[in-house]
Structures are given as structure tokens and as C-alpha cells.
Amino acid sequence: MAQTIVITPKNETFLKRIVALSAEAITVCDQCGTCSGSCPMIHEMDVTPSQLMRMVQLGQSEALDTKTMWVCASCFACTVRCPRGLDVSKVAEALRQVTLRRSVDRLDIRNIPSDELAELPQIALVSAFRKLTG
Amino acid sequence: MTSEQTSTTHAALDAGSPKRTRLPYYPGCTLKTTGKGLEDSALAVAETLGMELVELPRWNCCGVVTSLTDDDLMRHIAPIRNMVRVQEMSDAGLVDDKRVVTLCSMCFNALKWSNARIGGNAEDLKSINDFMYLEEDYRGDSEVVHFLEILKELDPEAIARQVKVPLGNLNVAPYYGCTLLRPKSIGIDDPENPTIQRKFLETMGATVIDNSYKTVCCGSYQTVPDKYAVAELTHDILSHARSAGAEAVTTFCPLCAFNLDNRQREVLEKHPDFEPMPVFYFTQLMAVAFGLNAECCRFDLNHTDPRPLLRGKKLMKEDA
């Protein structure tokens, strides 16, 4: 028997917001799982990249509570392999930006021990702060 | 790129002419600190090959990572401001090429990406030019290239002629990581099976060890919030290179270098039987093969000292 998934206006608003921020046609993801199979950070994630895509498709704003969106390393391994031409890294960035633009940072420089701060090269610090702070 | 430019590069090299081909060069911040071994060795190698990498005046940080959201044009200003410098140098005749050369893989990616996005969009280009009203307008027609692409344009024979210390018995696994290859529109080689380093390493006489981890990300900026997550990737990448027969890996990226080299400390905490492996900047090995003064390699900045390996292979003098 056919089942109907109810997409509420609130779900739809969320989906549209992420589509606009990422410029990705998220609804065409067919859940093949190639992105998840390509992802080097998958061991650190709570939901897989393809699950993250599904959550956004369904307009579930719980996607914003995932660890996955923060541990994506923007490595573009999924990007070059997606048979639908989608870019999960852009979706993860859009999700991060929703939180970061509310002035909620993921990384606080005061929590980095000073000996580590002294050793980390600029390239690591600049990129981490661009990705994980607003 | 025009054929005219290519032939300029070749001409200087072939004639062994004292006048070197001058190319605009963007170093990026980390090449002035932990990545000095990449910069100094690359400048020396370029000079040996008849090229002068002329550093952009008043360059600024490129931001390392391209903004991936559709609406923040603002984050492309920093890379584009560097492109204004390239245009000025080229217009003033201070360089022989309109293409800016990068060494750091991440600078390459960030600059090329912003340049492609803005250069191809008249409206965005105008917005950025209006915002930077104190700068001259960027026309959007300068290009960003990586040092490897420049090497590829040279006569292979001319490079081979410079090899004074063939790396004969050194087993090296070229590592590519992400930003030299991906996304496809930016990358300089096949994103699944890149081979661009192979040819040059073979010209240097090294034994090249290919393995499937050459394109696996090292964890990038996640090294700041979670060094142990990155250490696991380092462990996998280097262990696979080792079991394929490699004694060292090469990279072009100071972030890859930090993650693959310095993070071996965290790898050893978790995997005590891990065997440390030297991580070379690609151009450090070229400098060794060209027999250049070892000082330009700045091996003192490498975390896992590669000198014992080089001395053991008789590729470096005992006292160097």
C-alpha cells in the first residue's frame, strides 16, 4: 500500500533554506550511498553523508544537531563520485552556516592548549576557524 | 594559456640563457613558517630550471578554504585581491606570464576556485571591484596555476639534465590528498588516479610506489578540533604506503605535511608499533636530485627527520 510522508510547511521551509544556501538540488539524491562509501571521516560521524542528505530532503531540522556536518573535512571525495552530480560538502557547509550565522561557534580558541596553538601552522588555524566559527 | 607563453618558458631553459623567465608567484602564509622547506626548495629548483618565481607584492592570505555557500561573495574578496596584484605585475611588465604560480595545494585551490567563480560572473566581478574601490579593477582574465603544471610544460630532457644525484634506490609514494585534484573543475589531474608526480619522480630516478591511499584526505582542518581523528587517517595513509614498499611520501601541501608528519606523534601514542616515515615536500626531493645545497630544503623543519634515510641511501653527505 502506498505510504504518504507528510512534509509540513516547516519541513519545506528548512529544505528550501538549505537548497538556497548550498545551491544543490538536494531532492534529486537517490540515496545510492556512494558518498558514504567515499567518506574518510565516516568513523567520526553520527549519521552517514547519505543519511544527512535524506534528513535534509525530508526537511528534518535535526540535521543541524548532527556531528556529521561538523566533521566533514570538505575533501570533495563524495563530490567527484556522486552519480547525481551533487555536492554533499556544500550541504554540510550550508548546515554549518545556519548555526554559525546565529553566532554559535563550534570552535573556541580558548579551548586549544597553548602548546598546540604554538605548533599548529597558520594553514590549519585559518581553515579551521573559517569552517567552524562564524 | 597561450602557446606563446609556453615557448617563452622553453626558450629560457633551452638556451640556458642568463635571463630567466619571470613568473608571478603567490606563496601564502604557511610557506613563510612551517612550510619554508617547500618554498625555499621550490625557488631553488625553479632557478635551476631557468625560471624566477617573483613574489607578489603586498599579497594577503587566501583564506585556505573556499566558501561553499552560494550567498557569501564577501569571502572571495581576499583571493581576488591577490589577483589584482597579479594583474598589476603583468601590466607593469615585471613578469613574463599572466598566470600566477602557487606551491601550496590549498592556496592553489582557493585562488583558482575564487578566480573561476568571479572571473566568469560579470555581476559578481563588478560587486567585488566596487567593494575594493581603492584597488584598480580586476579584469578577471589572469589565471592560477600550480607549480606542477609549469614543470609539465618544460622540456623533460631539460629537467633530466639537471639531475646530478639520481634517487635510484629511494622508494617514494607520491601523496596527492584533495585540493590538487578536487573538485574536477579545479584539479590538475585525474581525481581517482593521479599520476602527475610519477613522471617527475621517475625523472629524478626514484622508485615510485603507487598505492590507493594517495588521494585519501588527511583530515585537513579537523586536525585543530580532533587531532586523534586525523592521526587515524595518517596511520592508514602511511601504513598503506609502507606496506606497498614506500620509505617516504611526498606532498605539496603544508597542511598535509603537518597532518602526515607531525601527527605521527599521536599515531605512535595509539599504535606503538607504527614505524615513523619521512614526509617530503616534492620540491625537497627535486632539490636533492639536482644536487642543490641542502640548506634550501630546510630539513630542520621536518618533524620526522628525513636525513638519516637520505644519508643511508648515499643521497646526502654525512655532514650536510
Ligand code: SF4
Ligand atoms: S552519492 Fe549523491 S545520490 Fe548518492 S547518496 Fe550521496 S548525495 Fe545522494
Ligand code: SF4
Ligand atoms: S566532503 Fe565531507 S562528506 Fe564528502 S567525503 Fe569529504 S568529508 Fe565526507
Ligand code: SF4
Ligand atoms: S592556504 Fe594558507 S597558508 Fe595558503 S595562503 Fe592561504 S591561508 Fe595562508
Ligand code: SF4
Ligand atoms: S589532504 Fe588534507 S590538507 Fe591536504 S589537501 Fe586534502 S585536505 Fe588538504
